[in-house]
Amino acid sequence: MLARIQSIMWPLMFLFVGFSLILILYLGGLKVIDGRMSVGTLTAFFVYLAMLIWPMIAFGWVINILQQGAASMSRLAKILDTEPEIKDGPSTDHNITGLSGKVEFRNVSFRHKNAQRNALEGITLTIPAGTTLAVVGYTGSGKTTLVNLIPRLLDVTEGELLIDDVDIRTIPLAVLRSRIGYVPQETFLFSETIAENIRYGGEGRDPEDVRRSAEIAQLQKDVAEFPKQYDTMLGERGITLSGGQKQRTSIARALMRRPQILILDDALSSVDTYTEEEILKRLRGVMKGQTSILISHRISTVKEADLIVVLNEGRIVERGVHDELVMQGGIYAELHRKQLLEEEIEHL
Numbered sequence: 001m002l003a004r005i006q007s008i009m010w011p012l013m014f015l016f017v018g019f020s021l022i023l024i025l026y027l028g029g030l031k032v033i034d035g036r037m038s039v040g041t042l043t044a045f046f047v048y049l050a051m052l053i054w055p056m057i058a059f060g061w062v063i064n065i066l067q068q069g070a071a072s073m074s075r076l077a078k079i080l081d082t083e084p085e086i087k088d089g090p091s092t093d094h095n096i097t098g099l100s101g102k103v104e105f106r107n108v109s110f111r112h113k114n115a116q117r118n119a120l121e122g123i124t125l126t127i128p129a130g131t132t133l134a135v136v137g138y139t140g141s142g143k144t145t146l147v148n149l150i151p152r153l154l155d156v157t158e159g160e161l162l163i164d165d166v167d168i169r170t171i172p173l174a175v176l177r178s179r180i181g182y183v184p185q186e187t188f189l190f191s192e193t194i195a196e197n198i199r200y201g202g203e204g205r206d207p208e209d210v211r212r213s214a215e216i217a218q219l220q221k222d223v224a225e226f227p228k229q230y231d232t233m234l235g236e237r238g239i240t241l242s243g244g245q246k247q248r249t250s251i252a253r254a255l256m257r258r259p260q261i262l263i264l265d266d267a268l269s270s271v272d273t274y275t276e277e278e279i280l281k282r283l284r285g286v287m288k289g290q291t292s293i294l295i296s297h298r299i300s301t302v303k304e305a306d307l308i309v310v311l312n313e314g315r316i317v318e319r320g321v322h323d324e325l326v327m328q329g330g331i332y333a334e335l336h337r338k339q340l341l342e343e344e345i346e347h348l
């Protein structure tokens with residue numbers, strides 16, 4: 001709309017300016033010929049007018065920019081003024097300043113707003129501090145919904161969610177979220193340097209921390225090959241990362257805050273299996289004593305976890321360690337069998 005008006009406005013304006021100059025020249029010329037005006041007067045008038053044209057156009061331009069800015073500002077203000085639905089309440093205990101990382105679901109059910117049915121149904125699950133939980137299940141089984149409850153991106157609608165044996169609402173949101181490293185399914189990077197992208201959310205930390213996180217996420221070799229290493233711009237004004245590089249940047253970002261609880265929501269799906277193994281090995285090192293929650297389609301990612309749960313239509317249908325689940329012959333065993341077959345085919 002704006003573009004269309006502008007595309008008509010500019011030619012029209014120049015046409016109008018051109019015509020008025022011709023008109024003045026013509027009428028003025030007639031008067032000069034009649035001897036009612038001197039050539040000097042006409043010339044002076046003409047030059048003054050020409051000098052006025054540009055400031056007039058510039059003035060219009062500035063007004064235009066001001067109006068566009070005001071429109072954008074009001075849209076921004078609307079977002080900035082939005083009161084979040086999930087916030088600290090009267091039950092918040094501001095004496096809590098840290099987490100130890102135990103997570104417990106007690107008969108939790110959850111229904112998304114405007115959804116017809118529950119996305120989670122009667123989830124009962126304890127993740128002791130310092131252990132690794134893996135969540136497996138088909139697309140739409142509720143994996144993302146389950147982990148979104150932990151940093152309170154969503155609030156439990158039925159049942160109880162406890163962290164360190166207290167209701168999650170008791171913990172100040174700022175404490176909760178600053179102690180959780182969450183790598184979402186969809187990575188989001190800014191048109192900024194790669195260092196800024198990794199540092200995001202962990203401001204004020206030692207630059208050495210950026211390197212440390214990148215090293216754990218197996219990003220350092222990639223960065224070494226970028227034109228300006230950690231100062232390389234990403235996005236529109238810089239280089240485009242591959243899917244796997246994006247995921248690894250996102251993991252490095254989550255590690256910046258040295259989280260007590262680390263959640264990877266299918267965050268290794270675009271990473272090749274060799275690199276994945278390297279990352280998991282390092283994560284096991286740095287997350288020793290911290291809680292990790294891994295969501296994955298790949299058995300290779302989850303097989304070493306302390307506990308594996310299989311979600312199906314919002315319910316936990318299988319739970320145990322790798323060997324037990326393979327023995328059970330359920331969804332997990334089926335996934336395992338398929339992926340073994342795929343590997344064999346790849347190696348043919």
Ligand SMILES: Nc1ncnc2c1ncn2[C@@H]1O[C@H](COP(=O)(O)OP(=O)(O)O)[C@@H](O)[C@H]1O
Pocket residue numbers: 112113114115119137138139140141142143144145146
């Ligand atoms: N924001 C939402 N609003 C309504 N329904 C949703 C929303 N997000 C997810 N769902 C539904 O909840 C179910 C579980 O989704 P999700 O947790 O994303 O599954 P997964 O991560 O296992 O693929 C799906 O049926 C999905 O359609």
Ligand SMILES: [Mg+2]
Pocket residue numbers: 143144145185265
């Ligand atoms: Mg998901």
